[in-house]
Amino acid sequence: MSAPVTFDRRLLPALISGAVLNPINSSIIAVSLVPIGVAFGAPPSATAWLVSALYLATAVGQPVAGSLIDRHGPRRLFLIAASLVGIAGVMGTFAPNLGVLIAARVLLGFGTCAGYPAAIRLIKDQDGPTGVLTVLSVSTQTIAVIGPPLGGLLIGLGGWRATLAINIPLAVVAFALGWWRLPRTARAPGPRPGLDVAGMLLFAATLVALLLFLLHPGLSDWYLPVIALATGAGFAVRELRAPNPFLDLRLLGGNLPLLMTYARALLAYLISYAFLYGYTQWIEDGRGLSPAHTGLVQLPVFATAIAVSTASSSRLSIRAKLLVGAATQVLACGVLLTLEPSSPIAVLVLLSVVLGVPQGLNSLALQNSVYHQSDSERVGSAAGLLRTFGYLGAIVASAAQGAFYGRSADTPGLHELAVFLLVTAALFLVLVVADRSLRDLGRDHPRDEERA
Template identity: 60%
Template structure:
């Protein structure tokens, strides 16, 4: 008889995983009141968003590697406790620089949840003999998408009840819940005498490379030409280091030989470039060119999130990923084409229709890439691979931000939206092509179907 998945793990896994998206989404409605309260212009409050993205992008694979080395329990407990400390710091913060520090700490503190969850899913699969726990993977994806829906609304309610500091204070009870559940339910990893040594120089070089790259992408200017030069230098030093040490932070030989996993990272980057650029570009256009209020624009977008959750929930238990990726990529191209057809006079029901269509790839692509990573990653490096997947997610978000800044520089007018859409059509088309060409996807879920958790 096959042992069942330990469902006591699901609550801490889901709660730890949503810490990052809830803090990513709530801040959107807090930027204006924070700026007014602290006398900070939008260019400065934007660092509250960028700071968390930067810390998360760098921290996810690093913390993931620590999860692989020491097990999920200590990293989960330390990370979620740090999120609570960051929430307290933000709640008591007297100035914007301290708030930015709090957001950076939140970024690092929320890094452990997703790698720890993926590690636990893999270890439970080994214990139970269920090689495809699609139900649990779907729960993680749907919970993150649900938080994306309720995050801004929750943030607005919290601010209305107690001011902008409440979007930081909410992390304190969430942190306590994570720490308590983690301490009670997460298994202890046995000590091993032959654990690999931590490659600290490799981690520092990787962090330097990624930080320089993100700083360049977050503020594209000709005067910052030296940043990509430094990125290349740090990347070269990182590659030399990782290829020479016996126990590297990222085994480039193994990673380079795993073309399927690299393809998943690439698809994740491409899909989130389109996803984030669409979300913020379309929202700005609805408000500035279609003259909708912020609340009305939010209602127009609500069907997108509802559709994404419905699609994830209904398709998540099917282990095959290639069909989901192909359908998602095709509908993503269609969504971007629809944006080119929009005008300020487009009726509301058609705008809602665009949102509904856009929810289909939202619900398919992220879940399918997560499932692909589960099957493609080296089981011994599941945590760091899951962290890298999140890094490519945030790289996509930052590229999307740069694209919105370039195409909507003079405002979110219709011509700017159309130009942005043409760029996104090209990105979505590349995503479709690389998906079609990736034959390794046929093997995932197609050979045998295990019972789901």
């Protein structure tokens, strides 16, 4: 007989409300950068920090939030994080200058860190079926699609400040649902293990130095990788000696399948973000389409990703999802090499459809891999690290775009970027084929969908 179902479906609205805060703020800013630059008289190099600030805060904050959730339970961190999002929304709405607005985006990044690891933690604790993971994945993909058009609508109604103000009602809804639905975590008897503050600070210093260098690599910033190496070594020594480490490196080092999943996440998100920004920029600069037409050409990516995620959840094993995603990823990168300024619109649309397949399959498979491969007591921090590696891939993609494009996204630059992405996609495929542990993760059964 099957095990009794313990997952409470009434948790889903709260989990989704927290998990979507990060993707909507990652995507909605894309249409706000130009009007913000005009309002403050700031060049694109300055307004770009509105994007980088969220990346940095989220990359650092996700595993920290996940670790705190593992220790203290999801509810408390969820409510604190939702409050931070609301405060950041007020701060950004009334920001008098670009510096305050960047600070608001940093606070927003930290505030959006808890939603996803809290959701994974609760799904694990509640013995949630894999169908719930699919709902979570589709929700975040959908909200990422809605972000740019929603931003355009808000700017039309109330200016760019409305794209920050939207976080106020979103935070209120998330806080109310979290307060109402998320279960309270009983305090364990006896003294609680101490919080590894030193480990968290060393981790943050290492990641910030590394990411700052990747954002703007150059010989003049040689000291940043030096700092990253020094603090990284200190972090490793600290975590190996700490009685209750922030990240248990021994446990993580002994979990090769999970490390392989993180490596695949970095490569997958590198390719995904390179297409999202680099390829999109070429459509406008190299192919000469308007922003409105570019958005229409890219729409099939997200539509296909959502459809594929939903349709494949109970029909393909995790390994099969990754294999199909890897193969179509290689195909999409190869097609980039054939594009020219005269390429038909139909080819661009077809490429968007092809690209949507790995977008949907890889994100779902990586999420499910972490869910099954991580230690049940540390699934929150493991989920946070997945997002950290994803944002690391996004920042590498940004650096690659800057390296291959000159003053505009021309076709020769696109072809150089395509070669880099093709090598990356091939490496992703190798990591999938070589990882025998994926066979042991089994197949997501239709029964799981019924339990959802």
